[in-house]
Amino acid sequence: MNNALLVVVIAQGIAYGTPLLYAALGELLAERSGVLNLGVEGMMLVGAVMGFWAVQRFHVTTGVALLGAVGVAAFAGAATAAIHAFLVITLRANQIVSGLALTIFAGIFGLSSYLGNDLDLAKSPARHQFQEVFPSSWQNLPVVGPIVFGQSVLVYASWVCVLLVALYLSRTRLGLNVRAVGDAPAAADAMGLNVSAYRYAHTLIGGAFAGVAGATFSLSITPQWIAGLTAGAGWIAIALVVFSFWRPTLCLVGAYLFGAFSYLPFALQARDYSWAPPPELSQSLPYLMTIVALVLVSSRAARLRFGAPAALGRPYVREER
Amino acid sequence: MIRIERRLEQPRWLSVVVPVVSVAFALLLATVVLVATHHPPLHTFRRLFEAAFLDKGALTETIVSATPLAFTGLCAAVAFRMNLFNIGGEGQLYAGAITGATVALLLGGAPSPVVIVAMMLAGAAGGALLAAIPGILRAFFSTSEIITSLMLNYVVALIIDYLIFGSHSYLRDSSGFEASVFPQGKTLPDSATWPSWTIQGLVIPLGALVAVAVAAGVWFLYSRTRFGFEVQVIGDSARAGRYAGMRTRRKIVAVMCLSGAIAGLGGASQDGDFRHQLDPRGLIQANYGYAGIVVAALARYNPFAVLLVAFLLGGLQNAGYTLQGADFPNGLVGVLQGLLLFCVLGGELFIRYRLRFERRHAPATESA
């Protein structure tokens, strides 16, 4: 039962989807405030390397070391995002170029590899890593065992994060303000909200989430430090934000769907199905589905309901209102 | 309290001084990074410079790295000039590499000049077709070209993977045992090898010359033709373009196609000049498309400056490859490139705006 293809793909889809979910939640928060950050991949890698470093250097019990590592990863991600925030919010630089520059600066040929090399982290396994938390008798329960109880703490934590972000955006005053800042900065400014402060805060929180997403790779999925270990997950996360129409709950569904798509080829390969479609097809589906979703919501009415925050990617300059 | 206000006049000297100061500032920051991680900065910079430009054969390798960057840089510059953010240069380059290699294999027996010209045309067409998708979506559905062109990069990367690793396609080498264990692209026929010229040990590939020609062509197109004039006007103010009776939608599609064609040409040059097969791993790992956007931004979208910046960044990249090793800080190249771009990008502000330092006063409140 628990070896059935569907169960395995869902269980693994959740595991593979978790870093996507963290990164996408972060990007979602940044984009909701009006800041497009294409540097997710770079921030993830910096988070991954610093999280891994923390786990290797903190000589404490597993739980504390991992908690500390996630904290360090989040801080590293936020610090990386701060560069982007300063450039696009204070210096009003082009958000696309700055985001790409961030990826290059921090990515596989940049800071993350520099740090990984300098801190001598490659080629050693993680001293501590995230593991399944529930007893194995629970994990052996049919269907729900592997899917619900066979996951690491990071997965359960991500569910809490989705809930918190969803409630934050829809039910709290701050969330309401953020959405106003991203959709109509001039109106928000007129209402006495500090547009720059909201954007800074959410870009940094976005970076922190991306850092945690990176740590999910280096401490749970891989789990070791390899330069460029995220392998494009940051870009899928950006697609995911679009695909989920900037909504945290849809983000969860999309992340697991995309995670399952990326795991499906391996599952099929292992089982030797003769009719297996090429893995590239299922891997390209997230991107194609994102394009289709974007085209579908491009009419004005749909864009207002499902589309990007209206001021996404535009610097806010007060005189121009 | 610092206030930022728009400059009424932009003195000429600023557009020279600001980039220079920006680059110097980037080097300063890099020095800080190096010192903080216990690497001797001067020594490191000197080795980088030597490996990029002075060592034996270094210049040739730098041109190899710079050629694709010039293509993707021009690709980005052409589109960004009209405020069209085509970040699909990466995928458009792959597309050109695919169509270029296909045509080369199909025409294998034909005389070399025919094959080479056909490869260029096919590469340009492949890139243009791919770029037309986000272009049309933007022009007729106002779908953001940023996300669509970005997504297509990954789709094409998977297609190119599929052609070589996932299937027994026409492009895949299926001769012999080795080829079935380590899949790779079919070697292109000799007639598809682009010529190169050696001047005192410096090898100049045809692709580099094509890139220079394209840069000149883009410059001519944008500064001397009606088409370029319309692109400038629409890029500056779409309303003014409509006022003057310009066809904005057609121009969006045309510019996207042109941009994609240039990247596609770069893909064909990869096939013909350097790799002589469809090489998915090599192309995907190189990240030419994204680096090209950086090149274009550093060059402030000027085609000739793109060539210069591509040469310099190509040198940096080449030095990074050559110096890879235990004693050389890995990843320094990306850090340097990133810092350069951050500083130049930040410096732009000082050309367009000026800072006014003033005493903090109560922020102007507005009664609601």
Place this chain on the structure above:
Amino acid sequence: MVHQHFRLVEPFTVAENIVLGDHRDVGRTFLVHTRAIERRVADLSERYGLAVDPRARIWQLSVGEQQRVEILKTLYKEARILILDEPTAVLTPQESRQLFGTIRAMAEDGRTIIFISHKLNEVKALADNVTILRRGRTVATLSAAEAARRSLAALMVGREVELATRNDRREIGETCLALEAISAEGDRGLPAVKSVSLGVRRGEIVAIAGVAGNGQRELAETIAGMRASTAGTIRVAGKKLKGGDAREAIAAGIAYVPEDRLGTGLAPGLSVADNVVLKSYRRPPASRGPFLILHKIRELAEAVIQRYDVRASGPDVPARQLSGGNLQKIVLAREFSGEPVVLVAASPTRGLDVAAIQTVHAYLRDAAEGGVGVLLISEDLDEIRALADRIAVMYEGVVVGERNAETATVEELGLLMAGGE
């Protein structure tokens, strides 16, 4: 304060917009209590007759409903003084009547309402006291009951000015621009121009007077091909235009000086030279075939700079760096150089200094003397009376009257502009 341009977040619900930036009780809590807020909004909207569903999203609402949201916002915050800036400009007559009901209810509650309007019947219907502003100065304050429409109109437009410059006698030729029952929609999809018929003859200056926002801009854009008409035909020199196509309008000989100089009339980041050939770049001498001839463009630009005395350090300076008067000179020079049949000038002197205004006036007269039919859109009656042969007054998208410039009085025109007849 209720602005003419709404400050609303379109994807938000009415209730969310109302509570945004509110810093008291329900608004101050960390959580947004949607139900409580919606209930309060519903209460308020019932009390003041501001029918709007608190759960509806802004973009789904009509402009009138959006305005009610703006008013609800101020009521929700318990504002004692409300400023309404031309609130009826975007409303239908029925919506306006509803609004007046709301305003009276608010006044009865002891709130102070400052109602900015140019429409006399509104002022008469609503106000207790009227203050008249002209050119930034208070002209008079009087009680609405004792003010007659005619005297209010006179105060608004000012005294009769002696016009010294009316010494021109121009040859008036055949009709070159004929508008036949033109209708067009505004940016929000509401009818802005309603069945306007008007003719302009060669050598004639016809002015469209009216307070801004009464459909003049939309009419000008329709003639210039930047806006599609919903009904009616435009004929230039007898030839019917398809409409909605700026290139066709340019080819037919319509020159257009838009209200928005920098951004529409000129590309701000491009050089003076480029802007001089913004419309003529398709033809010789600026281009041959697909190629531009840069030295010719430069010569053209230098000629313009010289002949029209444009204060710019050269043809390569970006347009954004020039002053308003110099920008307008470039626009006018370019539009004249196209040898137009018709010239549409929308508020051509707005924001200019006295010297620049005189230059612009001289250009317009020159154009008419050269046989061009000029359609001048302006709010300034002095300007109109100094230039025009005929005056049409637009009010709420309709031409409410046409007068001969020599016989029309300022009072009469002011009354028409304010919808007084």
